[in-house]
Amino acid sequence: MCGRQGAFPRDLSGVGYVYRCTAKCGYRTNSREHWKLHEETHQPQEFYICGICKHKPEGEKYAVFGRHKELLFHIRHEHPDRDAEDIVRQSKQDYVAGFKRRCGFCGDRFLTWDLRNEHILEHFDSMHERGVSDMSEWKDPWPADGA
Ligand SMILES: [Zn+2]
Ligand SMILES: [Zn+2]
Numbered sequence: 001m002c003g004r005q006g007a008f009p010r011d012l013s014g015v016g017y018v019y020r021c022t023a024k025c026g027y028r029t030n031s032r033e034h035w036k037l038h039e040e041t042h043q044p045q046e047f048y049i050c051g052i053c054k055h056k057p058e059g060e061k062y063a064v065f066g067r068h069k070e071l072l073f074h075i076r077h078e079h080p081d082r083d084a085e086d087i088v089r090q091s092k093q094d095y096v097a098g099f100k101r102r103c104g105f106c107g108d109r110f111l112t113w114d115l116r117n118e119h120i121l122e123h124f125d126s127m128h129e130r131g132v133s134d135m136s137e138w139k140d141p142w143p144a145d146g147a
């Protein structure tokens with residue numbers, strides 16, 4: 001059968017995928033959650049300094065993490081005898097993350113990262129309904145910002 005009649009037909013063009021990386025790295029998915037996580041790899045929205053290592057003189061140099069799961073990985077390896085949840089609480093930094101505040105499809109501005117994501121996901125959904133889904137219309141930076 002070579003998978004030709006399979007439930008998951010191979011789609012080499014990628015046309016079947018709805019959500020695409022706005023940094024245009026080529027990532028695409030049909031999962032809204034995976035898309036959000038992927039967007040955060042380009043524009044990290046969290047910042048941690050290990051709550052144990054930061055008390056060592058040399059700690060801040062190597063115990064900085066952009067993602068919750070990276071911190072957990074560090075705790076499991078470096079501090080396996082400690083309560084991970086407790087360390088995470090001590091490690092989270094008050095930090096207003098920067099991100100690109102304009103929609104590359106329509107130029108809208110966003111106040112928060114979550115609003116941005118919801119807005120852009122809506123674009124992908126409506127493009128998908130029209131049978132198109134690609135990043136060719138995405139503008140970064142938005143032309144009006146050029147000056
Ligand atoms: Zn990407
Ligand atoms: Zn540590």
Ligand SMILES: [Zn+2]
Binds near residue numbers: 104105106107108119
């Ligand atoms: Zn938009």
